[in-house]
Amino acid sequence: MLTEHSPIVERSIIDAPTGIQAVIDVLSRDGYRVLGPTLKDDAIVYGDVSRVTDLPIGWTDIQAPGRYQLKRRCDRALFGFAVGPHSWKHFLYPPNARVFSARKTRDGVIFTPVDEAPGKLALLGVRACELNAIQVHDRVLHDGPFADPSYASRRRQMFVVAVNCSHAGGTCFCVSLACGPAVEAGFDLALTELTPAFRDAILVEAGSEAGIAVLAQIARQSATQEHVAAAHAVVQQTATQMGRTMQTEGIKELLQNNPHLPRWKTVADRCLTCGNCTMVCPTCFCTTVEDHSDISGENAERIRSWDSCFTLDFSYLHGGSVRSSASSRYRQWLTHKLANWIDQFGTSGCVGCGRCITWCPVGIDITEEVAALKAEFEAASAQGDGDA
Secondary structure (H helix, E strand, C coil): CCCCEECCCEEEEEECCCHHHHHHHHHHCCCCCEEEEECCCCEEEEEEEECCCHHHCEEEEEEEECEEEEEECCCCCCCCCCCCCCCHHHHCCEEEEEEEEEEEECCCCEEEECCCCCCCEEEEECCCHHHHHHHHHHHHHCCCCCHHHHHHHHHEEEEEECCCCCCCCCCCCCCHHCCCCCCCCCCCEEEECCCHHCEEEEEEEEEEEHHHHHHHCCCEEEECCHHHHHHHHHHHHCCCCCCCCCCCCCCHHHHHHHHCHHHHHHCCCCCCCHHHHHHHCCCCCCCEEEEEECCCCCCCEEEEECCCCCHHHEECCEEEEEECCHHHHHHHHHHHHHHHHHHHCCCCCCCCCCCHHHHHCCCCCHHHHHHHHHHHHHHHCCCCCCCC
């Protein structure tokens, strides 16, 4: 794996926002494309950042099932929000990517693989849940038997500026999955915005040699034990503010052994099978391919695009889809995400970011569904006619 535990080798204090601007400047000079949270279309999404003023300074978010709203904070915090509809896979595993192109000549068809040079990426403001999601993708797309060359190339050139969460969204439940809110591994630099009592100070922790090299180029002060304790208190407080919890004990067996519980039909009556949950999920990586040709028939290309297990085409075999009902497709998604993923990759496919809850048009809550399935199973078992 690329992202082993990151030992804290240096702790410093920088001022906000000047210190963050200095980090952006250093990374830009080193040839990185700096990406971070920005305001666009009434949401906080990830995009190019060249100035600290590109960040959503003084903004926060209100999230609930099927609801997302921005709101002004009473301070000028740089990272005082949770997560928006974008995840970092937009840049590491793009929604649409050319696999190869083909050209017809007199001597036959010439296939040209994509010679992609994505360049160096610096991700600014990566949350603990998102770092865990990237590590999940590392297992599958970098370290697995079928590594994706494009992902691997982008991943090897990536610089991570992580953020310890000071704000939990209404649909966050990373604590239940042990995926946050504190960042522990996979970062070059980790930031913690301290309380106003410290006058806009930010604790910066270097977790790699590359992080130390960047930190050495910006104005900073040595962190004291008081700063470290204050940063720890920020994260501890965030951990108590989770908007949701998920019951994870026995979840793998519950989902794998009970495909016929009535709750599957209940949730399917609400589910639109739109696939929003899979599109915003930071760990989903299913794709499809499409072949296109020009009107002359002499040039063609193959495009890989994100796909979803909620579409009928995803499970289409000769004669039709093997998951024709909404309940079977929802069951496939939830069971794979929270149970079968463990068998395949040694970890859950959920990191507790809550995006699937917020961006579901009808507000289906994954934590509520797990609790309801467990309650149904226990009630049926008590009556002696459970599925398991």
